[in-house]
Amino acid sequence: MKSFLDQLAFALALATGLFVILLAGVLGFNEVHGKISTLVNSRQVVRLHDELRRQPKDETLKQHIRQLDLQLRQETFYRLSLSHNATRALLGGLVLFLLSAHWTRTRRQRSPDPLAWGARKPEQERRNARWAQVGVAAGIAFVALAAVLASPGRLPEPLPVEIPASDEEYQQAWPAFRGPTGAGNAADANVTLPWTIRWKTPVPLPGMSSPVIWSNSVFLTGASATEDRVFRLDADTGKLLWSAVVPGPKPPAPKATDDTGLAAPTAVTDGRRVYALFPDGMVGAFDFTGKPVWSRNIGPLDNSYGYAASPALYRDRLLIQIDRGDAEEGQSKLLALDTRTGRDFWEVKRPVAGSWTSPVIVARNGQPELLTCANPFVIAYNPVDGAELWRVKCLSDDCAPSPVMVGNVVIAIAPNNAVFGVQPGTTNVLWRMDEGVPDAPSPVSDEQRCYFIDPNGLLTCLNAATGKSVWTQELGEHFYASPTIAGGTLILLSRKGVAQLLATGESYRLLGKFEFGEECNASPVPRGRRLYVRGKHNLFCVESAAK
Secondary structure (H helix, E strand, O other): OHHHHHHHHHHHHHHHHHHHHHHHHHHHHHHHHOOOOHHHHOHHHHHHHHHHHHOOOOHHHHHHHHHHHHHHHHHHHHHHHHHHHHHHHHHHHHHHHHHHHHHHHHHHHOOOOHHHHOOOOHHHHHHHHHHHHHHHHHHHHHHHHHHHHHOOOOOOOOOOOOOOOOHHHHHHOEOOOOOOOOOOEEOOOOOOOOEEEEEEEEOOOOOOOOOEEEOOEEEEEEEOOOOEEEEEEEOOOOOEEEEEEOOOOOOOOOOOOOOOOOOOOOOEEOOOEEEEEOOOOEEEEEEOOOOEEEEEEOOOOOOOOOOOOOOEEEOOEEEEEEOOOOHHHOOOEEEEEEOOOOOEEEEEEOOOOOOOOOOEEEEEOOEEEEEEEEOOEEEEEOOOOOOEEEEEEOOOOOOOOOOEEEOOEEEEEEOOOEEEEEOOOOOOEEEEEOOOOOOOOOOEEOOOEEEEEOOOOEEEEEEOOOOOEEEEEEOOOOOOOOOEEEOOEEEEEOOOOEEEEEEOOOOOOEEEEEEOOOOOOOOOEEEOOEEEEEOOOEEEEEEEOOO
């Protein structure tokens, strides 16, 4: 028994000595790197405060600063708690080390008389060996237990804090479906005829999504039954720079008609990452090198005909409209994801039926509003927290066209039924138009007039403020792509791939036509003197002749 106690004391002396040395090192590191001064000297805090001085009314920026301050405080308190607990554990380990070391030193000072032991029996040798192993294990267990007790728990990894892209950057890009405001209008573009094809690049996977553009990058999505992909192309040359698969277990391909397909939602980008949503419920974020940042499944998204709503973006919130089933079933919702991590910011239920409309960010009275349309409501939300701001009951049937705001009028469409002018912030319907109502294409406006096209190819121009018809024109084509305005030119792209260019204004005036030679369903994207068009097989870049 004395031999066992001697070995146990020696094992504890070694274990506690090692524990004391390691814990002292941790405390030293915490003292050097855990200074409270980081709370006020953070470079990120300084940058964000500089940005806030330039944009003093930016509530989202204020929230970023509060979030970073909270993270720094949590880290500081964590290090203080760790220091206090570790100090107590260090004192306990030091006491145990001194006691066990003293026992070992005292016992070894008495030189034993080997002749007094007599011959050891094999059973005794094995017993002593087992007790020695138990002693060493006990010492290691003590170190592990002390380490656990010394730690206050792992501090959650702080979220990255970023300065969002400026409004100027957004306006210079085409970052989302139908542009920076979802209105399909590029006032500074000039894509007048004649056009030449600058480049044509095959798209590896099919899809109905439109291209989005940031700087010199064009992003596009495509999907098959086995994979969801995001593509990045060079805007000048059309070269495919990378093709990336959304990582994670792919859900079964949802049921969808050929007119919707498996990649109908258009991607969105904030200049830092590109975000893509697919009808199987997969959402993926990639940096501009094609490296996956995060991915997750937010499904199910199953809907009649297939899912087609494109996400919107406000600062660090990726906004996704999921409308399914009947309004009474309670399956519809609006979801905001953190663009940095993919985690939920908020989720709100929507009292609406299934729809295929995309949410649109607008500014009203200097504040952002997220406009949504689905049977039976036009509803506006605060994109920061999801709070409902106002609603108007006027819609019906299977809503597909997205809303557009013209001045102080929101134009919303009940397909094949009526076009409504709604007064935002109230429950008022200002006017109703019952003729030439679209089924899928969204309306577009030149800030005075609104243009839309019905399933039979009837193009209507009306006064956005009064809802009175200005003119109509039969085009003799069928359209899925939404009309687009570039400068003073209205661009209409038919399913046969024929682009018709019209002058915006008080009368119908055809400027010319251009044939792409393949089926086209995605909405065209104007940029400067160029127009980017997705066909059934290729992505085109056409360019106006220099003047």
